[in-house]
Amino acid sequence: MKKRLWISSLSLLALLLAVSACAPKKTVAPSAENKPAVQNPQPAEEETVPVESAMEQAKIQPETSARGMNFVEATNMDLPDVYFEFDKYNLTEETKGVLAKSVAVLKNNPKLIIQVQGNCDERGTVEYNLALGQKRATAVRNYLVIAGIDSARVFTISYGKEKPLDPGHDETAWAKNRRAHFVVAAN
Amino acid sequence: MKMKIKLVSLITMIWSLAMIWPAGARDVNIDISRFESRKINIAVADFLYSGPDFEDNWGGQVAAILKNDLNLSGYFSQVEIGDNQKLQKLNVDLKELGSLGIDALVNGKITVTGDKVEIECYLYDADSQVRIVGIRYKANKDIFRRTIHNFSDEIIYRYTGEKGIAETKICFTGDLKGDKEVYAVDYDGYGFHKITNENSLVLLPRWTADAKKIAYTSYKAGNPDLYIVNEDGSGRRTLSSCQGLNSMARFSNDGKYLAVVLSKDGNPDIYIMTPAGAVIRRLTGSRAIDSSPSWSPSNSDIVFISDRSGAPQLYVTDSDGVNVRRLVYNNNYVDSPAWSPTGERIAYVVRVKNEINIYTTDVNGNFQQQLTSGSGRNENPSWSPDGRFIAFVSNRNGKSQLYIMNNDGSNQRPLFPGELADQFKGNISTPDWSLKQE
Structure with a gap:
């Protein structure tokens, strides 16, 4: 009962203070977001998700807002797309090899800010693909950060299955559409 | 199962409406248990019409919307009576319904004035020989369909006890x-x-x-x-x-x-x-x-x-x-x-x-x-x-x-x-x- 009361007073407080979640200059009480009212649940089963080591994780800072930034296609830089296996968001050894090129470009252009766009093929659902595209973009971001790129320079966005590169409905098209694509901040 | 019909219904809607109650009757009970194993045979008469645009067939439009709603609900089967003048009358003789294989009858009247419509809708039960409900709606033409959907849900509620979905x-x-x-x-x-x-x-x-x-x-x-x-x-x-x-x-x-x-x-x-x-x-x-x-x-x-x-x-x-x-x-x-x-x-x-x-x-x-x-x-x-x-x-x-x-x-x-x-x-x-x- 006590807990319930606390939750409702917390929500009332949040209601009074917030305009929208993560709005610029937000005034939500910090406790409202950082302390879950209830402990996060334990996963029901053992996870099969790749996990970065603790030291690696420490480097990865959450993204700040990319609002107001204008990302455009990189015309004179070698930031090749990387591809994913069906339904997967982990990076293969081959993918990591391709990403090394982007790491070099970012190191040679220390002011360059990029956005990683996560995309999926058309076979899944709208909802899961939206989350899957985010996981793909985040996996690439994490790799770049662990390779030494400042967290603050790499943003992500998921387009789910909504922006296929190849409009076809076959294996060739699907393989092309399961990709992370890089765009760069225009200043 | 008997369902009691409440006389006072608190419905707030964006149009004005008035309940028209059956003279003399204060409470109407209809036996709906007979419809647990079969569909309700309902007849919807083309509504009587008063207004300028005869070519728009307003009376037929009202009936068509009601029939479609009742069909989609899955509870009813239609007895086609079209413009049967006896059944269109607001003082219809309910004794005839049974012999026509009708369990329930809907009729009414629509009056069109400028961009306003006024619709009187009535539902009659053949078995108990009573007018179960009457509602008079006054609405703008642009919510004409929604107004009719509201009465469809009223019919469904009276015969099944379920809230209809015609306004969703x-x-x-x-x-x-x-x-x-x-x-x-x-x-x-x-x-x-x-x-x-x-x-x-x-x-x-x-x-x-x-x-x-x-x-x-x-x-x-x-x-x-x-x-x-x-x-x-x-x-x-x-x-x-x-x-x-x-x-x-x-x-x-x-x-x-x-x-x-x-x-x-x-x-x-x-x-x-x-x-x-x-x-x-x-x-x-x-x-x-x-x-x-x-x-x-x-x-x-x-x-x-x-x-x-x-x-x-x-x-x-x-x-x-x-x-x-x-x-x-x-x-x-x-x-x-x-x-x-x-x-x-x-x-x-x-x-x-x-x-x-x-x-x-x-x-x-x-x-x-x-x-x-x-x-x-x-x-x-x-x-x-x-x-x-x-x-x-x-x-x-x-x-x-x-x-x-x-x-x-x-x-x-x-x-x-x-x-x-x-x-x-x-x-x-x-x-x-x-x-x-x-």
Whole structure:
């Protein structure tokens, strides 16, 4: 009962203070977001998700807002797309090899800010693909950060299955559409 | 079963209406047990008409809307009487009904003056030989159809005790010219209209619990942010604009909270938010994808999907985030859960190869039923508020279109009636069925 009361007073407080979640200059009480009212649940089963080591994780800072930034296609830089296996968001050894090129470009252009766009093929659902595209973009971001790129320079966005590169409905098209694509901040 | 008819009904609506009560009778009981094993034979007379535009056949239009609603409900079968002048009369002789095989009769009168309509609607029961209900509506012409839908629901309520769904709507996204926008349509496929003008990618529109607003994700500001807008497209405001995903909003049935998927903490997880946009708690904390939340009707539980064990599967959690349990053990790919408004079942989709099909399960995951098969992609099931129907999209005939079926998978049909089949040229995705606007 006590807990319930606390939750409702917390929500009332949040209601009074917030305009929208993560709005610029937000005034939500910090406790409202950082302390879950209830402990996060334990996963029901053992996870099969790749996990970065603790030291690696420490480097990865959450993204700040990319609002107001204008990302455009990189015309004179070698930031090749990387591809994913069906339904997967982990990076293969081959993918990591391709990403090394982007790491070099970012190191040679220390002011360059990029956005990683996560995309999926058309076979899944709208909802899961939206989350899957985010996981793909985040996996690439994490790799770049662990390779030494400042967290603050790499943003992500998921387009789910909504922006296929190849409009076809076959294996060739699907393989092309399961990709992370890089765009760069225009200043 | 006897159903008592209440004399005082507190209905607030945007039009004015008046109940007209049967002279002398204060309480009417009709025996509806006889309809438990058969359909109710109902006759709807063309309404009498008074006004200028005879060519518009207003009286016939009213009857046509009523008949369609009653047919769609599945409770009634029509006895065609057309313009039978005896049955059109407001002082109809009820003794004749039985011999015509009619259980219930509807007639009335419509008067058109300028942009106003006044409609008197009457429902008579043959068995008890009484006028059960009479309502006089005064409305603007632009809500003419909704006014008639209101009386359809009144008929359904009087004969079944169930709240009808004739005033509900379905919203969805449609693509044209590369953009997606939110559209909505009445449950019978009429009244199609565009709601958003984002000129951007728009995803996953969801009604608020009061059916007056729609939340949706738009990429307009360069990030998938969550917005909310009134049903008429006015009053757009930002609900959630965290870096990353702000999507898959579902309002609790009491309207106090919404479950939403955010990736602001580095991973797609489900959060609980107030309708003002304040995050009050994080519901899931696995490092896998947790998404697609849907509330139980009592708001005590939330069904969602997670790929924490590999492929996406159904899980249920208490709405405070504890007691997570896996619902269905299925090696395939599962998503788009929707808890039925009556609580007993959860609809979801399963992908096998390139086909996606709609299933339902009981809330313990013991009894699954496949509702669609052999017809391409059948996606995003959304329940009618009475739990008797499911709207979904299917590409069985080429482009992705809106369909409806009974909750056991029977009677699958396009939602748009034949004459309106081509009213939208694009592909339709992610339908969401509203509750009734009170």
